[in-house]
Amino acid sequence: MPFPFTLTATEGRARTGVLTTPRGDIRTPAFMPVGTAATVKAMSVDQVKATGADIILGNTYHLMLRPGPERMERLGGLHAFMGWDKPILTDSGGFQVMSLAGISKVKEEAVTFSSHIDGSKHILSPERSIEIQADRIGADISMQLDECVAWPAEEPRARAAMELSARWAARSKAAFGTRETQGLFGIQQGSTFENLRRESSERLIDIGFDGYAIGGLAVGEGHQAMCEVLDYAPDMLPADRPRYLMGVGKPVDLVEAVWRGVDMFDCVLPTRAGRHGQAWTWDGPINLKNARFAEDRTPLDPTIDCPASSQTSKAYLHHLIRADEILGKTLLSWHNIAFYQAVTAAMREAIAHGRFEAWRKDFHARHVSN
């Protein structure tokens, strides 16, 4: 029995709804902060909760290397380990292997790789990834193991990766079995080839998943090319299940993807850019390192109910970032996550009232042109 997903309103291809899980409801469109190594970097669980985030992400690749799957289970699973009692989605780990690990080999049976931490050897098969995600980490939503090709890709290479991912989708579903309190998402691949993405979608739907992710985008193709794929890819997936665009993106990417029918997002950008002094605002990004903020006593955004956004002067943030103070990383990460939550909340509200087209135009005029 898959998690109930109720669409409360639609406007064109855009949707707003609620994905109900045993650990809590996820309001969509949803932005999911990334908690790679059992922490949303530089933030406490209470700060993440205060932003309004309904769900966070964990990273199987990092957690299987440290603290390790069996130790994680002995410690009660990721929720108990880090004190987060709302939903957690974990990625299957394959994407991170290709981008972070040392020597790695992709074979039909499994991906083998050496740890970027200590060089130890590891095997990640579809079955082992499900065991780690659902049984050791205890994720509420697990992802199938897939192969994401770099961009640009030749069609034969993109086809091979899409077909391997489809075979791994079937193995992931078989390993996951039927579970009452946990869900499993399939991942559409196919690079920028419409015919491959359609074949991928058809094979995933035949297998049947609780939700469907769009993988293989935000891999260097740029905003325009990503939108061109999103002009057709989301509609290839079931309308009555959540659609999750993996690893995306900047605020304008989220707006354009919601406009084209996407429901869920994750990205390291708000926390990573925050740690380096970048703050996202309704008027576009600014960098607090800039000397123009040295005596600016105004807050980043008085309308956002987050101390980092509305009760902290830009001058103080400028000082903390220039001094490379830990508090600067925390406050800007906190603001950026709160800003992303404000953007998704505003989109949910606009779609619910049939005002999203106008809201999107205003957003572009204010946020993008600067």
Ligand SMILES: NCc1cc(CSc2ccccc2)c2nc(N)[nH]c(=O)c2c1
């Ligand atoms: N940049 C795009 C991207 C990002 C992620 C990682 S999303 C993530 C990151 C950390 C924790 C949880 C999810 C992906 N993961 C998978 N499995 N497949 C993809 O095609 C893909 C593409």
